[in-house]
Amino acid sequence: MMENNSQTVIHAVHYKTGQNVEVKFDGNIISEVNPAPKLQKEVPFIAPGLIDLQINGYVGIDFNTLPIKPEEIRKVTKELWKQGVTTYFPTIITNSPEKMREALKSIREASQKFAEVEEAIGGIHLEGPFISPEDGPRGAHRQEYVRSPDWDLFCTFKEAAGGKIKMITLSPEWENASEFIKKCTNDGILVSIGHTAASPEKIQEAVKAGARMSTHLGNGAHPMLPRHPNYIWEQLANDDLASSIIADGFHLPDSVLKVILQLKGNKTILVSDSVSLTGMLPGEYSLHIGGKVVLTPEGRLHMAESPGLLAGSVQTQLWGINHLLKRGLCHLNSAIDLAALNPSLLLHLPVAHISQGNPADFILFYQKKTKDIELFKTFKNGKVVYENKEVSKHVSSYYDELLGSSDSTFKTSS
Known part of the structure; x- marks a missing residue:
């Protein structure tokens, strides 16, 4: 230089x-x-620079554990630079309305206080609370706070966030989902289908209403599904839906990653879905959401009492790119595009x-x-x-x- x-x-x-x-x-x-x-x-x-649409936390800092200090959000921003991430979406998940508003307000205040935070946050990703209440699709989201789409409640979230909510993950299985999706779309918010038990018909209705992405497709699902039809096949087959994937080597086997990459092409988006233990040493931890968990030396995070169940991802976009490259699932240019160009085009970000x-x-x-x-x-x-x-x-x-x-x-x- x-x-x-x-x-x-x-x-x-x-x-x-x-x-x-x-x-x-x-x-x-x-x-x-x-x-x-x-x-x-x-x-x-x-x-x-890499873009990550799903950051729940990093280096011991959780965007969903209150209180959140502006300095902590600034620290996450700077730590993500070390992974090549220059734009990211803090992700707020299902909780009580009061706590969700407080978390959203904290991100807004951090952006107002620190220029580097304002410049790095492309928007806020709201993952819930309008998701499936069923075990499996609900994932680690707390069932007591799951609810049907509520536009008035969502407007209180938007106000707390200072207009920074640019993406929402929801399930279209609720009766009023299509109307809610239309309002979000008209408001310039990307609607992504995720944590869902919706029927193929409901997914089709959601896409007609404006839904344009599937959140971490293949995860947040029932452990057993009908051969066909089911909500994974339906989302895979829909040409209007982009799909985000977690390529940490644990959430999806290589065969599934390969199928999604081949079917979705440049509508595939890499996300980390990182939780607060990303960047931490192996060991046993207690999380606000998920309880006791174990982080293995290999980088797998699982429930302490049920080792077969993942408790989130502790890897970054850079790790995901390298997994795809080392496994021969992508060429270099395509792997970078998954984490830069593709999310930029979907969300109209001028940085890729x-x-x-x-x-x-x-x-x-x-x-x-x-x-x-x-x-x-x-x-x-x-x-x-x-x-x-x-x-x-x-x-x-x-x-x-x-x-x-x-x-x-x-x-x-x-």
Whole structure:
């Protein structure tokens, strides 16, 4: 990276084309992207910053355990930079209306207090309380707070969030679901079907009303289903529904990931669905939702009393990308798109293209022989917000050559 007056220039390999490019940006906006000659030494790949539509918590901080301090949300934001995530959706799940409003208000206040939080949060994802009350589809959501869609109640959530709710997961099995979905859609909110026991007919009605995504398809479901029809087949077959997936290696087997990827194509979206124990050491923990759980050294989180039942995901978008790459389920460009371009297009976020006029939100990384990638740098609004010092040691000589100086250095924001 080199700086010329107010302009910053980066030489890298574009993740989609495989071509060397020169990316210039003034402040927080990309000003030019031009072809560049191939250099003697290896240069990093460049790709858009990752987007995660489902973050329940991270590094011991839970967005659903009150009280939530603005400083904690700021910490999550900065920790996610270390995973290449530059835009994320804090996810508030089923709880009492009072506690849901308090959690939503906390995120709004953190955005008002800290500019980096405001810039990183693409919107709030409301996962519940309008979901299935049935065991299995309900998942870890507390049954006593599950209820049918209620527009007046939802408006109190919107007010508490300061208009930041941009996505809602609900089940269309309720009688008034279609009317509620239409109102959300007219209000510019993405409706996603999830935690559902809905019939195929109800799912079709929901799509006609405006639903456009399935939340973590294949999870939050009954352990046993009819061969056909069932709500998973119905969502898979519907061309108007995008599907988010958790590719942590535990929530879905590779065969299911492969089927979803092949059927949904560029309407597949990678999410982490991370809970507060993401980034924590293995051991036994007690969660506000789920009770006693065990985090294994392999990265699997399960219920302490029922090891066969998962208690959430403790992995990140970067982990999911690497799982898909190492298992041969995706090529590099497709794996990145699942966590950047595809969610950006679905939610109309202007951050997933390395092109003139777009925000300078991107990552630099290297691809290892094992196919997985190693994050090098994360840029947010044109500033380096994370740098992998170990990787920097190995590549500093390249930048010395590029700049023609032995004392060239990286400039990293605090």
